Amino acid sequence: MAKGLPKRSEDYSLWYNELVKRADLAENSAVRGSMIIKPYGFSIWEKMQRQLDDMFKETGHQNAYFPLFIPKSYLSKEAAHVEGFAKECAVVTHYRLKNDENGKGIIVDPDAKLEEELIVRPTSETIIWNTYRNWIQSYRDLPLLINQWANVVRWEMRTRLFLRTAEFLWQEGHTAHATKHEAIEETERMINIYAEFAEEFMALPVIKGLKSESERFAGALETYCIEGLMQDGKALQAGTSHFLGQNFAKAFDVKFATKDGGKQEYVWGTSWGVSTRLMGALVMAHSDDDGLVLPPRLAPIQVVIVPIFKSEEDQNRIAEVAEKLRKSLKKKRITVKFDNRDTHKPGFKFAEWELKGVPLRIAIGPRDLENGTVELARRDTKEKNTVNIEGIESIIEDTLEAIQNNIYKKAKDFRTENTVKVDTYEEFKNIIENKGGFVSAHWDGTAETEEKIKEETKATIRCIPLDAEEEAGTCIYTGKPSNKRVLFAKAY
Amino acid sequence: MAKGLPKRSEDYSLWYNELVKRADLAENSAVRGSMIIKPYGFSIWEKMQRQLDDMFKETGHQNAYFPLFIPKSYLSKEAAHVEGFAKECAVVTHYRLKNDENGKGIIVDPDAKLEEELIVRPTSETIIWNTYRNWIQSYRDLPLLINQWANVVRWEMRTRLFLRTAEFLWQEGHTAHATKHEAIEETERMINIYAEFAEEFMALPVIKGLKSESERFAGALETYCIEGLMQDGKALQAGTSHFLGQNFAKAFDVKFATKDGGKQEYVWGTSWGVSTRLMGALVMAHSDDDGLVLPPRLAPIQVVIVPIFKSEEDQNRIAEVAEKLRKSLKKKRITVKFDNRDTHKPGFKFAEWELKGVPLRIAIGPRDLENGTVELARRDTKEKNTVNIEGIESIIEDTLEAIQNNIYKKAKDFRTENTVKVDTYEEFKNIIENKGGFVSAHWDGTAETEEKIKEETKATIRCIPLDAEEEAGTCIYTGKPSNKRVLFAKAY
Secondary structure (H helix, E strand, C coil): CCCCCCCCCCCCCHHHHHHHHCCCCCCCCECCEEEEEEEHHHHHHHHHHHHHHHHHCCCCCCCCCCCCCEHHHHHHHCCHHHHHHHCCCEEEECCCCEECCCCCCCCCCCCCCEEEEEEEEECCCHHHHHHHHCCEHHHHHHCCCEEEEEEEEECCCEEEEEEECCCEEHHHEEEEEEHHHHHHHHHHHHHHHHHHHHHHHHCCCCEEEEEEHHHHHCCCCEEEEEEEECCCCCCEEEEEEEEECCCCHHHCCEEEECCCCCCCCECCCEEEEEEEEHHHHHHHHHCCCCCCCCHHHHCCCCCEEEEEECCCHHHHHHHHHHHHHHHHHCCCCCEEEECCEEEEEEEEHHHHHHHCCCCCCEEEEEHHHHHHHHEEEEEECCCEEEEECHHHHHHHHHHHHHHHHHHHHHHHHHHHHEEEEEECCCHHHHHHHHHHEEEECCCCCCHHHHHHHHHHCCEEEEEEEEECCEEEEEECCCCCEEEEEEEECCCC | CCCCCCCCCCCHHHHHHHHHHCCCCEECCCCCEEEEHHHHHHHHHHHHHHHHHHHHHHCEECCCCCEEEEEEHCCCHHHHHHHHHHCCEEEEEECCECCCCCCCEEEEEECCCCEEEEECCCCCHHHHHHHHHCCCCHHHHCEEEEEEEEEEECCCCCEECCCCCCCCEEEEEEEEECHHHHHHHHHHHHHHHHHHHHHCCCCCCCCECCHHHHCCCCCCEECCCEEEEECCCCCEEEEEEEEEEEEEHHHHCCCCCCCCCCEEEEEEEEEEEEHHHHHHHHHHCCCEECEEECCCCCHHHCCCCCCCCCCCCHHHHHHHHHHHHHHHHHCCCEEEEECCCCCCCHHHHHHHHHHHHEEEEEECCCCHHCCEEEEEEECCCCEEEEEEEECHHHHHHHHHHHHHHHHHHHHHHHHHHHEEEEHHHHHHHHHHHCCEEEEEEECCCCCHHHHHHHHHHHCCEEEEECCCCCCEEEEECCCCCECCCCECCCCC
16 A cells, blocks of 8 residues: 555545545645646646547547637527536636735726626637637538637536546537538547547546436537446546537527528537546546556556666666666657666655556566566556566567556456446435445436436436347336436446 | 738738638637637647647656636735736636526626636746745755646737737746756756747747846746747747746745755746747748748648549549559658549639648649659749659658748848848938848947837847847947847837
């Protein structure tokens, strides 16, 4: 166990908070609810960004940048949208400070009041659809496939590092299409890309599904989501993709001339996003009481080399071997840190790199030099092996791949063990309260029942899985007929 | 001349604004002073970002992310700093909207007033140095070399796309050092990196220099800058690097235990940044009456292939050749667009890609197929050549390199022609008024003289060039002794 890090079994929540801070991922700032993403944490986010950005571009999307500020009247144009975001937004009302004449120091200048207040974007549908009105005239301008990497602000009252912060970083895709069919296709394409990213890069198995009406994005006709299961049995929504129908096109009067004869029709829209919340999911899905466990494909440092020496002569000899190895691994695009500090002992370094989740550790001591070996230690399984340094590059490549797969498998096995079908409300309550995890159950399809179950158990409908089979059954709460199971869980 | 694009000679300012919009770089938004960076413009900015980011990382810097909002009291802690930024900042005062009971629609909820107002960051020294207080205890924590890519807001009253906008994108480096010497070294390292980037990637020759006291960053002891010359004879500041001394360390109480016995000393700081303003510089330095001229190293599309066909059969045969060429160029990491639209004629496409500044155009017609040739046209010189398609890849590589160099040379020759030494104020006024460009002149070193020259001629001291030689002379305005020439110009 890492020094001073709480155990998951004792206080999962505290373990998470402490781990995020101690592993140098993020910390709270002096601004309520706003976090500081520290360099090590940010380098993981950069890896996520790079990979997602590549996937977006491969599917024809381009990046652009829209204003941070949204005029209040714009936010108000789509009724459901403003209802969803008005209660928690930062409002800019003035544009100048000044020295107070009565010696109160720097104050807001009352003469510099804005005519119309500006909202710091909680999401950008309104400002973007207002722009699309000018960009779209004809079917030739469609589809319009745009993404933006940006910061957004939602004035959350209860915040937690990465999981729920007043300001967070994200990407938001906003696309416009000529037909309903194409827009739904795009909505599904993007949830599939998110699922692929979560599974293949984050090693996080996810369920793809639809949100119930009450959990939908404010302004969407349908919200697709991916849901992961954390080690404490709570679910985490890791990405959403919204089919907006013609809602925003109508609110902002975005029409196009159709191919056949130029009728004017409203454009169909989608929006989709993932955020720095993924960092929280990554931490909570895999890490242990010793610290982070990072999947090799997102680890900023994939291999750390720790020399074990007593004399300066040994240190120099080991450094030579280590540097050579670092270079040959670099050629294979493996990121290596050679931790040659002489201010810290090997044991300290081992613990530090374990805390930071480096997937593979190589230790080299004087005896290794004689034998032409190194000690290879896996972060995920804690296995150690002595291997020949000759030809070690391909062993390392294979081991990194094995770690990536193992972390995924472990998370998937955990999810399988913690997903149960139940048919009675008693059983449902028992599992939600005592065991956690995903509970697959019949529901009568009403918001009332959903709300009551939430009130009584704190479990919410995470999604109606896309692969849910038709199955006759009765709602666990009301006994009314149902033809499909939905997935419940307590959630972040 | 591109259709409808004003000529530079007739109205340089209008030419610039129109070009930025027509070439799909950016446009004004509904929010005063905030621009929308369109996909084509953003893809150039992404290339700039990627290159700069690589250069920062190669010199040991790491990225991080700090909050968008700065508590008012923080901004006020460094006296010169708040003086410099208080007059033009966006202030968040409330955190909720609500439905007005009197039917006025959505209003700011008066019950949701913040206890302390938050400033949307105009720059992040204050919030970052407040964080550094906790990150820095000992000399072992230094140097701290951090960069952030972010949006910032300065409430400018007169805005222009890219050159001066209320919100802009930038990177801001913030470093902390144990000694004055190291901090100055870092300040100089970064201005050198900016100069290298400007010259080698933007093909923009720049003068490195120091700002006079009155043009310094608010809170800095010394500001280094790079200055470029635009085609209308006005200078543009393209990047700055500030030596902050111990100002922010003192304002935020950031001390470290020194190596020798652990005395507590204040940390030395630097900050440095470039912004989307570089996009404006890129446009104004090279483009012509036909549109953008982009240096190949930053062009999102380096080569465009335009097929010339009358029959569908020809189109198909040409497409086969074009696709093959696109693929073989892709292997050499050359970005190629094959414009096979059949909705537009070749002449239209030629004009469009000229407007968008694609460095090289390849036209392929039926006769080319017979002869095994293509027509190669350079955007910068308008030269056209018929060349064999066999082995064309290396010709294209070489030509792109030649274009990069030629654009740079042209800009440098222009600067040489438009840099003059003057020794009298009459001559100075004459050149500033009628010819523009850089004027190298003696100045007595006082802010009063600088201010008077600015009032009378609109010219400002762009910088005291780092390579300025010692030379005895007299101030052109006051006749007082001076030992160095400084560079004056009208500026953006």
